[in-house]
Amino acid sequence: MPELPEVETIANGVHDRIHGRTIRSVWTSNKPQTFKTPPDQIAEALTGSRVDRVHRVGKTIVVDLSRRRKTMQFLIHLGMTGRLLVSTPDTPIPPHTHAILTLSGGSGGIKELRFVDARRFGRLSITETAYEGPGSEPLTISLEDFIVLFHHRKTPIKAALLNQSLLHGVGNIYADESLFRAGIRPRRQVGRLTRAELGRLRTALVEVIRHAIELGGSSVSDYVDADGVRGFFQLEHRVYLRTGEPCLVCGTPIQRIVIGGRGTHFCSRCQK
Numbered sequence: 001m002p003e004l005p006e007v008e009t010i011a012n013g014v015h016d017r018i019h020g021r022t023i024r025s026v027w028t029s030n031k032p033q034t035f036k037t038p039p040d041q042i043a044e045a046l047t048g049s050r051v052d053r054v055h056r057v058g059k060t061i062v063v064d065l066s067r068r069r070k071t072m073q074f075l076i077h078l079g080m081t082g083r084l085l086v087s088t089p090d091t092p093i094p095p096h097t098h099a100i101l102t103l104s105g106g107s108g109g110i111k112e113l114r115f116v117d118a119r120r121f122g123r124l125s126i127t128e129t130a131y132e133g134p135g136s137e138p139l140t141i142s143l144e145d146f147i148v149l150f151h152h153r154k155t156p157i158k159a160a161l162l163n164q165s166l167l168h169g170v171g172n173i174y175a176d177e178s179l180f181r182a183g184i185r186p187r188r189q190v191g192r193l194t195r196a197e198l199g200r201l202r203t204a205l206v207e208v209i210r211h212a213i214e215l216g217g218s219s220v221s222d223y224v225d226a227d228g229v230r231g232f233f234q235l236e237h238r239v240y241l242r243t244g245e246p247c248l249v250c251g252t253p254i255q256r257i258v259i260g261g262r263g264t265h266f267c268s269r270c271q272k
């Protein structure tokens, strides 16, 4: 499943390729699971609209649209296997394509934005109010807000990091990696973490996510233009999926435990 850095990279890549263009026509597969807004309403809302901006909110890709002074947003959640491809019309249509937006304007002639999703956990919808997502944005939240967010909670910090109604977009890899970098054990109760620890955690989380976005940026063309997710998880994992391997800092074997149903990796010596 794409995590926040991948979604950010995809959103930026799609933005670069289609912003400023106008949607001339829309085709949909009409598969019921894919469309949170009925497909005919999606087609009606998109046709004739201009793509002003493509960006990320949490793990959702948000396409800002305008048409005759009216603004709305097209929301794309990639789910497990969803992909967005920017193609020329003569590129063969891959299997499991559920939506095709034909876009005019811009250099390079007509382009198509295609949504492809084999397992159909992805979701497409339209909203007329600005989508804000369920939680706070991990890259821009202030230290004070970050501390307030976790105040008095009794859950393990690992579970709190994955709680999308607190911070949106943080997945398993980035939770484990940021806790390692902050030197905090994943089972620690959130409410007992000190200000200094929460400060270190926020810094580590931002660093890990930003680093992954930078790495993802170099391979976005593979993702957007071709077929495949290759080269995306380039982040150098220090603990994630390194069970039994020596800690890169102290040599202690990395341990794996389960918290809230999720495999969790940590160093028992570096993390207190």
Ligand SMILES: [Zn+2]
Pocket (backbone or CB within 6 Å): 247, 248, 249, 250, 251, 252, 267, 268, 269, 270, 271
């Ligand atoms: Zn260690």
